[in-house]
Amino acid sequence: MARSILIVEDEQAIADGIAYALRTDGFAPLHVTLGEQALAAMCGEQGQPVPELVVLDIGLPDMSGLEVCRRLRQFSDAPVIFLTARSDEIDRVVGLEIGADDYVSKPFSPRELVARIRVILRRMAPPQPRAALPPQLAAGAGGASAPAGPAASPGSRNVAGLELRALEARILYCGQALELTRYEYLLLKTLIEHPGHVLSRAQLMDRVWTGASDTLDRTVDAHVKSLRAKLRAVAPDADPIQTHRGLGYSLATA
DSSP states (O other), X not given: OXXXXXXEOSOHHHHHHHHHHHHHTTOEEEEESSHHHHHHHHTTTTSSOOOSEEEEESBOSSSBHHHHHHHHTTTOOOOEEEEESOXXXXXXXXXXXXXXXXXXXXXXXXXXXXXXXXXXXXXXXXXXXXXXXOHHHHBOGGXXXXXXXOOOOTTXXXXXXXXXXXXXXXXXXXXXXXXXXXXXXXHHHHHHHSTTOOBOHHHHHHHHSTTOTXXXXXXXXXXXXXHHHHHHHHOTTOOOEEEETTTEEEEOOO
């Protein structure tokens, strides 16, 4: 079954170009022109499958696309790609801060947009579980089973009070699960995987915002700020994310 993509755009010519490119690439586009219609579609109120990704114009007749994204994030983690004619950096940063996954400025190539959609959907694919070892390999010498060790979550990693559970796509801090957006999770995951290493903004953008060529350096700073707020909500006096002025960020090793 073709994957459904929601297009929220009040300019018919632009919507038609995107829909054509999506259909050509095997997707099933659904087009609406208003923010309220988009929210209804993402709630499953239009009698069709809930779309897996939203292409969202910022300038809509009934409400700002930023407001649509804010309300969408209250009940859905579906990826959002903003379309905008604006070039103001603050608009782009705000959009990414409230949960957008990418930003495309008009005019743009519909084929490039579809390529970005594919990158985001591929990144969202859940990790494949490891296959269980055959009994003869799982057993120790002479066929006896190896002694059981302490229980541990597969794929987990612990650094500075943070526990990365990669197979579950979750991060715990001081034993408490963090409520993270997609990019907050990916950013913190990257820091946990490189404890003590100073990673520049460019390195973090390359590893976290893969394929988003228009992502801004300030987006990294904005996401670090929101991560710190969530970590301090759990442990007010702790700050495991360290800032290195002019260099980047690192995660404390203890």
